[in-house]
Amino acid sequence: MQLICNRQSLYEALINVSKAAADKSSIPALEGIKLSLENSTLWLTGYDLEIGIKTSIDVVSSDKANIVVNSRLFSEIIKKMPTDEISISVDENLQMTITGGNTEYSVPVLSADEYPAIPDFETExxxxxxxxxxxxxxxxxxxxxxxxxxxxxxxxxxxxxxxxxxxxxxxxxxxxxxxxxxxxxxxxxxxxxxxxxxxxxxxxxxxxxxxxxxxxxxxxxxxxxxxxxxxxxxxxxxxxxxxxxSIPQTSVTEVIIDKKELISCLERASLLINEKIKSPVKCLFDGESLKISCRTQIGKINDELRADITGPKIEIGFNCRYLLDPLKVIPDESVKLLMNGGNLPMKIVPLNSGEYTFLVLPVRLKRD
Missing domain, CATH: 3.10.150.10 (DNA Polymerase III, subunit A, domain 2)
Incomplete structure (x- = not known):
């Protein structure tokens, strides 16, 4: 097996397919990348029996061969090679030689026979x-x-x-x-x-x-x-x-609120919360405002922002991150918060599109 290729093209392909190679396995081949050379095309495959990633790069060669090389070592070698063009060869004793400029590596590889077969696929x-x-x-x-x-x-x-x-x-x-x-x-x-x-x-x-x-x-x-x-x-x-x-179709309280302002308010409250301190944020929807408060061993915060509220007043508590996660991925500038009481889930949807629906369970609040 002999080939010449661009170092950067090979390295980018290796980095991506390596994500499917096993970190540690009782089967050494699973920690490797399968290289399949078919003349001017080099196929690279990573597979850990659950997920596989396959891609190819153009090379200069007229050979056909299949081998398996350790994913982590091979990636690091290619990353450190000093030249844009590198040559790779594998002899009959399964020794791989990687050459670029004055740098030459020699590392053992495995036979492709040791690599697990990809299951048959019948498209339904x-x-x-x-x-x-x-x-x-x-x-x-x-x-x-x-x-x-x-x-x-x-x-x-x-x-x-x-x-x-x-x-x-x-x-x-x-x-x-x-x-x-x-x-x-x-x-x-x-x-x-x-x-x-x-x-x-x-x-x-x-x-x-x-x-x-x-x-x-x-x-x-x-x-x-x-x-x-x-x-x-x-x-x-x-x-x-x-x-x-699980998704409620009606609500008694509907809130329209600026998404960025709500995110900023929740992020300020999150400064008092960490992995050990998971106190909920208290949200009071009343009149024309949302009042957010949080009290932990670190300190306390009281904050307020304007909201367009229709329906009865509601006091409800949430895990702060559980609110932030959906808000940060909604593209609209404003969101709707739909509720049916302080002990039932809150539905979060964009103001102007029906492509997203998020539901967050509340956290029981301790009474002062």
Whole structure:
């Protein structure tokens, strides 16, 4: 195996596919990147049995070969090479030589026979979505994914397609996030993608409306194909929470408020809260104002901002971060806060669009 390639192109590809390689494994090959040389194309694959990332770069070669090289070591070597152009060769004893200028490395590699085979894939559903839209849908919901192992299905996001509408849903037991977008799909379908997979997909997606991502789904797997990258992943199995029944359709108190002002107010209150001190912020909706207060061992704050309130006065408490997370991903300048009392969830929606729905459970307040 012999090839010549651009160092930066190889390094960028390595950094991205390495995210799917295992950090530590009893199977050494899983800690590696599979390199598959097909003449002038070098394919790179990282795969930890749950998520895989594959891409290719152009090289100068006429060989065909397959080997596995340690992901971390190979990436660091390529990063430190002193020249823009490097040459790579592998001999019959599975020794890789990497040369650039006066620098030469020699490291052992593994046979590709030791690398696990990627499972067969039979497509049951496929659809296309702009990369920028999918990136937004992930980023605007993933903060609400559960990290609790007691309900593994909630450690992923539900992709639900019905009547050419895609809902991406995340729930962690304290809040719910739903992002909606129109798509063209041949049939209704739903599947749950692990949050780890979606995080990596989001990092690779481009903020470009003209670039698309094809999503292919089988019974147990999903594939995201876009901009020279293929990300494949197992799906989570189980019954996702019936989220529709959790979203209230009516409210007794409706509040319209400036989003940036509310974020600033909550961030000021959050200065008195940390991982050890998780006191709630108290929100009093009354008249034409929202009064926010918080008291902890660090200190206390009282703040107030103008709000357009319709309905009875409500006093309600929240985890400050649970309010900030959805507010920071809503693009509108103003938001609606919809409530049915101090002990029931608050619904947060943009003022001028119906693509986002967030639900936050309140925290019981201690009476002074």
């Amino acid at each position: 559903l496929s659809f296309t979505i702009p990369q920028s839209v999918l990136k937004d849908m992930i980023n605007q919901t993933i903060f609400a994914v559960s990290t609790n192992d007691t309900k593994p299905i909630l450690k992923g996001e539900l992709f639900e397609i019905a009547d050419n509408v895609l809902n991406v849903v995340a729930i962690d037991g304290f809040r719910l996030a739903v992002r909606t977008e129109a798509v063209k799909a041949e049939n209704d379908f739903k599947f749950v993608v692990p949050s780890k997979t979606l995080n990596e997909v989001s990092k690779l997606l481009k903020d470009d409306d003209d670039l698309s991502c094809e999503i292919l789904v089988s019974k147990k797997q999903v594939v995201f194909d876009f901009s020279g990258y293929t990300v494949f992943s197992r799906l989570l199995e189980g019954e996702f929470h019936n989220y529709r029944g």
